[in-house]
Amino acid sequence: MATHNLVDTSLAATSIGQGLYLYFQTADGGLAEISRPSSTGSYSAPALISLAARLINGASNPKAAKLFTPLAASTYRGNKYLFYVDDKNTLRDVYFSNGAWNYGTLHDTLPTQCAQYSKLAAVTLVNQYDVNFLCLYYQTSDMTADIKSVNYSPHGWKNGQPDLTDPPLFGTSLAAVKPEAGINIAGGGNLGVLFFQFDNLGLASSQNNAINQGFQNTKLSPHSALAAVDDGSIAHCFYTSDDNQIQRVSVDSNGALTGPVSIVSAQNTTPKSGITAVLLPTSPEELVLFYQNQQADLYASIFKQGEGLSFHLVLARNPSMQPAASSSGDGWSSTGSQRLT
Numbered sequence: 001m002a003t004h005n006l007v008d009t010s011l012a013a014t015s016i017g018q019g020l021y022l023y024f025q026t027a028d029g030g031l032a033e034i035s036r037p038s039s040t041g042s043y044s045a046p047a048l049i050s051l052a053a054r055l056i057n058g059a060s061n062p063k064a065a066k067l068f069t070p071l072a073a074s075t076y077r078g079n080k081y082l083f084y085v086d087d088k089n090t091l092r093d094v095y096f097s098n099g100a101w102n103y104g105t106l107h108d109t110l111p112t113q114c115a116q117y118s119k120l121a122a123v124t125l126v127n128q129y130d131v132n133f134l135c136l137y138y139q140t141s142d143m144t145a146d147i148k149s150v151n152y153s154p155h156g157w158k159n160g161q162p163d164l165t166d167p168p169l170f171g172t173s174l175a176a177v178k179p180e181a182g183i184n185i186a187g188g189g190n191l192g193v194l195f196f197q198f199d200n201l202g203l204a205s206s207q208n209n210a211i212n213q214g215f216q217n218t219k220l221s222p223h224s225a226l227a228a229v230d231d232g233s234i235a236h237c238f239y240t241s242d243d244n245q246i247q248r249v250s251v252d253s254n255g256a257l258t259g260p261v262s263i264v265s266a267q268n269t270t271p272k273s274g275i276t277a278v279l280l281p282t283s284p285e286e287l288v289l290f291y292q293n294q295q296a297d298l299y300a301s302i303f304k305q306g307e308g309l310s311f312h313l314v315l316a317r318n319p320s321m322q323p324a325a326s327s328s329g330d331g332w333s334s335t336g337s338q339r340l341t
Helices: none
Strands: 011-016 019-025 031-036 072-076 079-085 091-097 100-103 121-126 132-139 147-153 156-164 175-177 193-197 203-207 210-212 226-230 234-240 246-252 257-264 276-280 283-292 298-305 332-334
Touching: 011 079, 011 276, 011 283, 019 276, 019 298, 031 079, 072 121, 072 132, 091 132, 121 175, 175 226, 193 226, 193 234, 203 234, 226 276, 257 283, 257 298
Parallel strands: 011 072
Antiparallel strands: 011 019, 019 031, 072 079, 079 091, 091 100, 121 132, 132 147, 147 156, 175 193, 193 203, 203 210, 226 234, 234 246, 246 257, 276 283, 283 298, 298 332
16 A cells, blocks of 8 residues: 555644654545654654555545544544544544554544635644633634634533634634634633634634634645644644745734744745644654655754754655755744655
8 A cells, every 4th residue: 555645634643752653645535644753763664554544455444534634633542633624524533552542533523524625724722621622713604604613622522612703714624723822812711723714715713703804914835734732821823824924923922923033935946735743752853854855855944943954855756855054034934854765
């Protein structure tokens, strides 16, 4: 089975401790993981997630991901969770525990259908009772294009908030982070902060049913990819602009907005590239951004905060590709690169 990535695949990433994990769809429709076990370690070769294969023992797998499925990833109680959509546009999950991938319970206990154009976002939160719960966001298939969520806790899967009916773009990308100071919206409580694209193509965030329209001066490309991270003091949101640059806007703990700043140039990305970003809990000053180049190779740019000179070195799956470097001068600096084999 193929392990090279599908052109314009969705991308999702998460981390546990020093471990970093990237998920993508392969050319034959399977799902695969690339891992980096530590901040000083190497990236692994792609490993297929056999439970999500399109064919198992020659037979069609009804639990497989549809082609060009959206992806989202998070962690819950030390286990990795990967979310995707099947051929019937129903939400599904698999999780990694005790050294193996397992089917999750979302499909069987709370069957949830999303729009055929829906993207996904996931984040793990803590409620007012110090109980962890995992929140998965998706877009509905009716004419309102509502953004809704399902939540997983020790009590299982339940429908959750928000029910966002302000006008999101049909097929908007979604990115979710924890509710830290600066991006919290009044009345949002412990619910996650969700970044999305308005139908006027502007960037916005929401929490509960409240909307933050303070990003409306940003210029996103139609159906821009989105990614977001929050290190507890600054939230960063990444998106693709009209000129095919990957841009970053940042919000500090006082709510002050900086950017946008171009961090990946147009010649390095495909216009429909998925993007995803992740911070390591053990090294929050290190940020890793994943995307596809114009040859559909998967790239990783690794940045460290506070260093003046910044280089973007790439992870290329194509053996003919050579590492490329470019300076951004924005306070984040690349620390290295390795080819994917």
